[in-house]
Amino acid sequence: MGILLFVALGISAVLVFPSISEAQKEQKTFVTHTGGVIKTTGEVLDPVYSVSTVEFDPEKYLREFNYGKISTLENGKTLREFTIIAEDDKVQEISPGVFFNVWTFNGTVPGPTIRATEGDIVRINFINNGSKEHTIHFHGIHPAEMDGVFEIVGSGGGKFIYEFEAGPVGVHPYHCHVMPLEEHIVRGLYGVFIVDPREGRPSADEMVMVLNGLDTDFDAENNFYAANTIPFYYQHHPIQINTGELIRVYVVNMVEFDPINNLHLHGNLYHYYPTGTDTVPSFYTDMITLSQTERGIMEFKYDYPGKYLFHAHKVEFSEKGWVGLFLVKDSGTESQYGT
């Protein structure tokens, strides 16, 4: 399917699917939040947001963890079974009036957050319902034939069962590993795999943030950036948390093209566990820098209620959508964290 980038300005949306070259030449018109009208061939700053047309719900994705179908194997180990279906013909309105052909695992970008405990057996029934070849490559420790690189899964219903022991403890990405890899990733074939320690982690309000970008005009540069796909989403729909409550964010950088991304938190610092593989934090900071697929766990508590920004301190990224807000409600509890 060709480029699916069009602008719905005004009352009725008429679907137009121009060719790539036409789309790159054509000046598009966008309305900004402040009511200004901008014309551009691709770069869109702060577009209007309208929730009704978005298929993917970043609110739901944020705290949705999939533990699979659980059973016990003869050797006593826990088996967690998941089904993941790849498709590459979906269109998503990733920003108002901007329609993009996303490639999806289970219908969304990112795909489902998969969660297991260290030592569990993870079985992924993978079905490729796309028109192109796809695989799932998990980061982590597993046999070579479960690496999702050489065992290409054919289009139109190809199947493969990935099975491995969950480990090491931490937060890991999974993504398609078919060439051209850049395209298969930037179109959306990725998700998060969390491996919990056997002893668990302290109770917390947990959430997942996948830092991603979208190249809607196919020039190998991102036009939009986001935490969880939809630009500016958490700025317009602040993430509600409570004072004194431990917040744990599993953050994974899946931005392509740009060598680095970063994350700055306002009014606070966080304990940071790179890759989440250690139970002792490596940093206490308000800024981390992440290259492709770098990830980790952030932990923090807010003492003071109010609105706090979190965003890329690479200003270009935050101006193109990678910015959000925590709305901290007063729970009457003061934190002793980090002091």
Ligand SMILES: [Cu+2]
């Ligand atoms: Cu693929």
